[in-house]
Amino acid sequence: MAAELFSNVYIGLVVVAFFGVTIFIHELGHYLVARWCGLTVKVFAIGFGPALWKKEVNGIQYKIGCIPFGGYVALPQLDPTAMQTVQGGGEASAAGDEEKDDGEKEAVLEPVAPWKKILVSLAGATGNVLLAIILAWIVYWVGMPATMVNQDTVLGYVEKGTALYEQGVRIGDRITRVNGAPVDQWSHFIQEAAMYDEVTLDVVQQDGAVVKVKSPTETWRYGIRTILGIEPRAPVTVGKVDARLSAAAAGVQSGDVILSFGGQEVLSQAHLIEQVAANRDQAVDMKVMRRINGKDTELALNVTPVYDPEAAMTRIGIRFMAPVQAMDSNARVHPLPMTQIKHQASGILRFLRDLVTPKKSARAANMVGGPVAIITSYVDMIRASFMLAVWFTGFLNINLAIINLLPLPVLDGGHIVFSLWEWVFRRPLHARIINLLVNAFAFLLIGLFLVLSFRDVDRHTPVGGWVRGLFGTNTTELVVAPEAVGVPAAAPEGTGEGAPTE
Template sequence: MTELLSVLRIIGTLFVALLIFNFVILIHEWGHFLAARWRGLKVEKFQIWMGKPIWKRTWNGVQYGLGSIPIGGFVALPQMAPMEAIEGPTDEKAERLPPVKPIDKIIVAFAGPLFSGLLALAFAFLVMWAGKPQHPSEVTTVIGYVKEDSPAAKSGLLIGDKILKIDGREVTGFSGGYGGVTWSIISSERNPIDFLVERPGVAAPVEVKVDAPVGQGKEAEEWAQKSWWTHLVGRPPFRRVGIAPAVDTVVKKVFPNSPAELAGLKPGDRIIGIDGKKLLTATPIFELAEKRENQPILLEVKRGEQTMSLTMVPAKPLPGTDGKPLPDGLDKPHPGLALGLADERTILVHPNPFKLVYGMASNTVSTLRGLLVPSSGVKLAYMSGPVGIMNLYYNILQGEHPILFLFYISVMLNIGLAIFNLLPLPVLDGGHITMGFLEMIRGRAASLRVMEVLQTACVLLLLGFVCFVTVKDIGGWSSGGPVKEPEIKFAPPSAAPAPN
């Protein structure tokens, strides 16, 4: 019975995600439909999804339908550029219909992105009204950890530095898109990357240039060694410099017989120092443990109001059961504990809707620009298609505060849909707008034969792109959703090796 309820929940969640995704497409196409009716164009079909319709009905001379391929949608307008490669054959050829003014073509083409933008703004007002869940740690720009031998460490970034700007743009937190530290590093078009930081004890902001070339570093080298199948279905590592935010963490779990348990650590403890050095986050304990097998590490620990010193000796976990190897990274010396946020409560923030839309639009534009600039860390493999978007909605609906996050993500989706469709490719709205302006300048429309060739070529290009990102989206399913905590086992104290 429990399994049946679980399956029904998954089906229900996917159905809701599908409805939301189709609603976004419906509003976009509705913009074209209303504009075409307003400007007097012949509307032949209004269809959600591509391909042969699995359902259709004609009403007031317009065929409404649901396609068989769950990608996009269209409004068939024979007087616009020929779109038979996507929309199927039309009942009336453009030659037999009265000509349409270029300005009307531009208005009709622009109406779709306009309606998507207005829907994004509507969702942004919902976000302002209902709020977006956010943990205080998401908005810090203070560096709490600098990985040893990383580009950040070699370039002089320090724990405690507060990042003010990256490449001249202000940052507002580590996570998120435009304005986030992580995204600013990925999308940077420069090398070295310019950091402007506020450093404790230094009056004026300090400029630090971090040398982090795209496609270099330990993670990039490890990616290059992976199999062709991993390269086909997986995504390459993001560009990183080796920093993490200052986050108040506590010990959430101590594994039996582990070095942490033998040292006396307990759940709820805060590790505030290692070997006499103060910490802003306890993350470095894992990196240090890998290098200090069977060697004592002095920990400064806060337990409630009490501060104490404990000594921990890292050790390797036992091999996996049934001959299965341990997860990557757990076959090395380990402290035998799990960390978590000290305060997992979230607050509701109510962002300005216009600033939210502007930020999302800036993020989309910087992504598209990054794809064209070789020095940027943005890659085509990072993009997602319909499957990835559906997976995103599914995970949101399975998590906490699903409705609030749906509002927020829907702002991003609609802004992305609007800007993507404004690209000047013949099959997109931007292509129709471009052809409309060219027709105004030239005084005549482009050859129908030329347009058919361009449209077909663009359709094949877009289908290739959708197939490419769909393979990546499906390959990334294994990393989505909640991650099961690995079981780590250690030898009993009597069998553990003695410290050096």
């Protein structure tokens, strides 16, 4: 109990720290460039809502709000009437004198050149990109125990009888394109396939031949479409061992990575399930990788699959570790920094492209995750590896940088658009128009935030399933971090720790 409490506190502190650093760097970029350009800074805030801590130094109020999902730097010369009001600033006026509570007048602030406003607006995203690059170098130097899902699009399982299997696609083949779009990570394959009712895949077979195959997509979790009956290549890691069956007798331990079964390389959980079912009541050699005294050691074991009436399937007696925790202990990856940035940016750019494509927009919107989904992903990754959480923080910073530069009021991109208007037409857009646009988009943004939060709670926590269970419609499935999710095959699943049994 004490260990679990300590673990939860540790995870919570790490999540808050990573979130805080991401927000701080973004706002620090605005702050530093604003000071360099001579703008007046009124507030530097991390978080929204009532202040947990605040202090005024040289006329600038520094504070930490109780709601950690955001922050702001109040710059009255950049936006005296609209965005600062939304963010909670706007104490000064750049257009004229303003009465203080004690009857004194606020000093008139000089107008700021549009190019300075643009620099200040770009600085937040620039800070996030620089932080992402630093984190990418840390991941490169230290390495991370990544799942193979993040590395390639090799198939770890192809169910017999599916369209792909009938066209000759087999375990070990690699998907390179979806409807002409190149994919080099499983998450990219999931994202592309979700946009269509039918896909044409370019597949590199194990003999090097490249074939084109077609497959329909079907509805999966939460209405997202995908190709059912396939799984990505991923390490098969033991979570728990059933003392009643042969795996325990053979000496299999939690944390073992199953390398081969009956002389055949094991590429996924469903692949092992299939192999076990095919060798019922036969003694089979099985190789595992186990970390002993800090070194990965390959062990040869022997197990006998038997029919387990409780599970209604042939088993050797193990439960698999959840995918995001199933690290490839045989290879600690050191992805190049620019490769990490490229993959992180390509994911959000693919999503934004699909979101503005009429035929894809509804499906793309269905894949969006909000704050709860981000926290859930963080928790899964921290439990698996601190370095995975470092990588995920870089991923979030690239996402934040790109999204903040979208040309929408309230976002930094909105400031840039308003400043460009002022630069081109030699006068700022009317304050009432800016105020109307900002208030409208702020309302939409808050609404989107609430909708995503409620949907995330429904999707990623037991709450949604509990509520629907009251009405007999409980279909909630707990999922892991987005980069570690594979496509479910038709192999039987157990109920332990959110993972199949074998």
